[in-house]
Amino acid sequence: MAKTANPDVARYPATGLSRYQSIRRSIWLYRRCLVAQLRAILEYEADFWVLIVAAILSQCLGLVFISAIFERLPSIDGWRLWDVMLIYSMVFFAEGVVSLGAEGTWRLGRWVNQGDLDRMLVRPFSPLLQVMSSDLGTNGIGNIALGSVLIVLSAAHSSVHWGASTVAAALVLVISGITVKLGVTLASNATAFWLKSPTSTVPFTLHQLGDLCRYPITIYSVALRAMLLTAIPFAFVSFVPASALLHHGRWWWAGWLTPLVGLYTVVGGVIAFRRGLARYESTGN
Amino acid sequence: MSEGIPATVPGPMGGPVPGRVGRPVDGPVEELTAAGYALGPSRPGSWGPATLSPKAKLRAYRSLARAARRAVLTFGLSFWLGAVANVLLLMTTLYLWRTILAHATHMSGWTWPTMRSYLCVTFVATNLVGMSSDFRMAFRILDGTVATDLAKRVDYQLARMAETMGLGLLELATGVVTSVATVELFGGLRLPPASLWPAFALSLAVVLPLKWAITYTGSLACFWTHNYLGVSWARQAIIALLSGAMIPLALLPFWLRWPAEALPFEGLASTPGLVFAGRLHGAALFGGIALQYGWAVAAFFGSRWLWGRASRQLTVHGG
Numbered sequence: 336m337a338k339t340a341n342p343d344v345a346r347y348p349a350t351g352l353s354r355y356q357s358i359r360r361s362i363w364l365y366r367r368c369l370v371a372q373l374r375a376i377l378e379y380e381a382d383f384w385v386l387i388v389a390a391i392l393s394q395c396l397g398l399v400f401i402s403a404i405f406e407r408l409p410s411i412d413g414w415r416l417w418d419v420m421l422i423y424s425m426v427f428f429a430e431g432v433v434s435l436g437a438e439g440t441w442r443l444g445r446w447v448n449q450g451d452l453d454r455m456l457v458r459p460f461s462p463l464l465q466v467m468s469s470d471l472g473t474n475g476i477g478n479i480a481l482g483s484v485l486i487v488l489s490a491a492h493s494s495v496h497w498g499a500s501t502v503a504a505a506l507v508l509v510i511s512g513i514t515v516k517l518g519v520t521l522a523s524n525a526t527a528f529w530l531k532s533p534t535s536t537v538p539f540t541l542h543q544l545g546d547l548c549r550y551p552i553t554i555y556s557v558a559l560r561a562m563l564l565t566a567i568p569f570a571f572v573s574f575v576p577a578s579a580l581l582h583h584g585r586w587w588w589a590g591w592l593t594p595l596v597g598l599y600t601v602v603g604g605v606i607a608f609r610r611g612l613a614r615y616e617s618t619g620n
Numbered sequence: 621m622s623e624g625i626p627a628t629v630p631g632p633m634g635g636p637v638p639g640r641v642g643r644p645v646d647g648p649v650e651e652l653t654a655a656g657y658a659l660g661p662s663r664p665g666s667w668g669p670a671t672l673s674p675k676a677k678l679r680a681y682r683s684l685a686r687a688a689r690r691a692v693l694t695f696g697l698s699f700w701l702g703a704v705a706n707v708l709l710l711m712t713t714l715y716l717w718r719t720i721l722a723h724a725t726h727m728s729g730w731t732w733p734t735m736r737s738y739l740c741v742t743f744v745a746t747n748l749v750g751m752s753s754d755f756r757m758a759f760r761i762l763d764g765t766v767a768t769d770l771a772k773r774v775d776y777q778l779a780r781m782a783e784t785m786g787l788g789l790l791e792l793a794t795g796v797v798t799s800v801a802t803v804e805l806f807g808g809l810r811l812p813p814a815s816l817w818p819a820f821a822l823s824l825a826v827v828l829p830l831k832w833a834i835t836y837t838g839s840l841a842c843f844w845t846h847n848y849l850g851v852s853w854a855r856q857a858i859i860a861l862l863s864g865a866m867i868p869l870a871l872l873p874f875w876l877r878w879p880a881e882a883l884p885f886e887g888l889a890s891t892p893g894l895v896f897a898g899r900l901h902g903a904a905l906f907g908g909i910a911l912q913y914g915w916a917v918a919a920f921f922g923s924r925w926l927w928g929r930a931s932r933q934l935t936v937h938g939g
Contacts, residue, residue, distance in 0.1 A: 382847035389850035393857035400861060403872050404716075408724040411716075474850070536701040543705045547712050554719040559711075 364460050368468035369436070376473055383473050390474035391481050394427055397549070398485075414551045417492035418581055424485030425509060425573040426549050429516040431478030439469030440520055444527040444535045447611075450618030463521075463608050493581060501580075508576035511593040515571045516545070518600025521608055528611025545569040553584070571596045672773050680774045685786025688756075692787055702750050703794045707802050710743045713866050714806045728870050729899075733810045735868075738897040740803045742865040742889035745824070747795030749831040753784045754852055757835065761842035770931070777836065777924055784832045792828075812898050819905055823892040826912045831888050833919035834859070840923070843930040864890030884919060887912035 352360060376383055401423065405416040414422075443466055446452050455465045486509075495501060523538035530537060544562075548569040552560050563570040571593045577583070579590020672680070692699050717739065721732045730738075757780050760766050769776050803809050812820060838855045842848050860866060862876075862885040869880045869890050880886055891908045894900045900908055 379846050382845050382850070385845055386847060386850035389854040389857075393853045396857045396861045399873075399876065400867055403867055403876075404720060406873060407726055407871065408720060411719055411723075474853075532697060536697060540701045540705050540708075543708045546709065550712070550716055554715045556715075 361461050361464055365464045365468050368465070369471055372468065372471040373473075376471060386473045387477040390477035394423075394478065394481050398423065401550075412551050412553045414553075414583070417489045418577065418583065419550065420485055421489035421493065421581070422551065422573045422577045423549055424482045424489055425512055425577060426482075426545070427478045428482030428486060428509060429513045429572050430545075431475040431480075431482055432513045433516050433520055434472030434475030434478060436475075437467040437517055437520060438472035438475070439466050440524040441535050441538070442466075442470060443524045444530070444538075445533050447527045447615065448531055448533040450616075452612075452615055453617050462612060463605065466608075495581060505580055508579060508590060508593055511597040512572040512576050514597030515568055515593065515600050518597065518602075518604040519545075519567060519569065521604025522600065525604065525607035525611045528608075528615055541567060545572065548573050568596050568600060677774060681778060681782035684774075684779050684782040688753075688783035688786040689790060692790070699750075699790075699794075703747065703798050706743060706747050706795070707798050710739065710799060710802050713739055713743075714802070718806065728868075730868065730871070733807070734897045734899065736803050736806060736808070737810045737812075738868065738893040738899075739866075740799045740809055741824075741893040741896040742863070743799045744792070744795040745827045745831075745863075745889040745892055746860075746865050747799070748788060748791050748828050749784055749835050750787075750791060753787060753832075754835050754839070755848065756783070757839040758842045758848035758852070761839065762846065762848060766931075777920075777927055780836055781829070781832055784835075785828065788828045810897075812896055816895060816898065819909060820892060820895045823895050823909050823912060826909075826916050827888055827892060830884065830912060830916040830919060833916060833923050834884065834888070837919065837923040837926060840926055840930040843933040859885050859888060862886070863888040864893065868894075884915035887915050 398420070401419055402416070404411070405419075409415065411419065446466075452462065452466075455462045458465065490497060490505070519541070520538070523541040524535065526537050527535070544567055547555065547559070548563060552563055552570050552574050555563070560570075564575075575590045576593050577590075578587045579593070581587070714736070717735050718732060721727060721730065721735060760769065760780075766776070769779070772779070800809060835855070838851055839848070841851045845851065861872075862869075862880045862883055864880070864886055865888075869877060869886055872880060880890075887908075891900070891912055894908070895905065
């Protein structure tokens with residue numbers, strides 16, 4: 336079995352393009368790959384709609400649960416219904432965007448186990464972008480639609496005065512939350528290079544930790560809160576940005592660290608992927 | 621195959637396995653394969669299938685159960701991490717309810733100790749018929765393995781049931797250990813009085829076949845759709861809410877309470893949870909358990925009828 340050489344050689348062959356042109360070309364190819372996936376999925380139209388409707392249904396039932404709770408008490412740890420809905424909506428939105436743009440990372444385990452990454456390494460296109468664009472989660476469309484509606488409704492029911500600066504701040508925080516989710520997804524699926532299991536059970540279990548951040552993390556123990564804020568920073572996907580937007584709690588200003596955390600997780604995820612790729616061994620295809 | 625020469629088929633251990641159509645094949649069918657193949661031959665000159673004796677069929681189903689258990693334990697990491705995922709969800713729900721019950725005053729008599737007991741049992745029930753069983757049944761249809769299953773001399777539905785039951789005890793043991801350990805961290809489990817234990821055992825015992833029947837029915841959707849993920853998500857979400865796994869059904873909004881009581885899902889978690897928490901007595905207790913068993917029988921035969929309709933959708937592309 337041959338070990339792969341420096342992956343950069345495979346990614347940047349002598350095409351004569353400048354670095355800027357290479358980046359533009361990579362983004363264009365990434366978009367083309369995603370559109371090709373969408374066209375393939377649309378060949379099975381029933382499946383397309385089943386996945387979207389199922390995603391919306393499962394998220395809506397979660398909302399019904401939280402509404403049932405708030406029918407009986409006005410707030411949970413100082414968080415009212417629409418504050419918690421804002422947290423929920425940011426989770427939905429981030430999950431939706433990552434499902435649309437990076438669903439292929441969930442297949443990494445199978446490819447590493449079966450040595451199918453070889454064909455990606457010989458193409459003059461970033462292996463990471465190829466992996467990300469190798470699948471498209473149409474459930475993301477449902478999550479984005481529902482998340483968008485909920486964000487708008489939560490914003491309308493909040494006590495925040497929505498001017499141009501607040502809207503811009505909200506956009507920055509939402510995008511930063513999405514990058515945190517993307518970074519954690521990349522890093523957790525990159526463990527496939529070390530575990531070499533055909534299933535994505537470890538990243539899936541880590542992904543389940545994100546469900547803890549659908550509610551205010553102040554209800555959890557100190558240890559759990561610390562983990563969700565530092566080691567696996569899912570709290571920066573929803574709870575922390577929502578606190579900053581709503582000026583909720585003593586530490587609301589920490590929400591403005593979300594862009595930094597997003598950058599940190601994405602860079603960490605990319606580094607984990609590249610380190611993993613450097614130790615990838617083919618199976619002799 | 622010429623007349624007069626017995627049509628025999630080599631058994632899995634080699635050598636012919638004699639038998640005739642109409643006479644149940646016994647004894648020589650000892651060597652059933654793990655896949656449930658029982659190779660008994662037809663009458664001479666004919667390839668018509670022999671029938672299996674009930675004893676032979678039982679051996680086949682036991683082999684399938686054993687094979688399913690071994691398959692899951694071979695990839696033990698997936699199984700245990702699935703249990704970890706269930707523990708995380710239980711922890712989230714316990715934290716949430718601890719906060720809610722510390723502040724809420726109108727919770728229909730629910731207290732934190734009774735809620736702990738209730739959630740412990742509902743999550744044990746939720747751990748049964750996990751995703752491995754769910755997707756295994758669906759992928760048999762999606763990848764075409766069902767075509768070879770139709771040629772086997774074991775009933776398709778009972779074979780799938782045997783595989784799920786093979787895992788049932790393991791899932792039950794895992795669920796009990798992990799759920800009880802988690803609840804202990806939140807203040808411990810309040811056990812019901814001894815008089816309720818027989819009723820609780822009866823109620824919990826039917827959860828596995830009932831949940832299997834509902835999951836099996838959902839997997840038949842693969843005859844019409846190529847992607848089972850959406851169907852599985854929808855089914856899990858509906859069951860999570862309407863089974864009372866995360867919130868007692870009495871605390872749901874009124875417009876959800878009557879469908880929750882009318883559908884079979886309350887028997888999956890709510891009924892055993894309420895029995896264990898001591899919130900069901902007398903006629904309500906017997907009625908709840910009777911409804912569970914009634915739904916289990918209805919779901920079994922209903923899915924059998926649905927299989928008959930669904931399998932007509934099957935297209936075999938040769939091979």
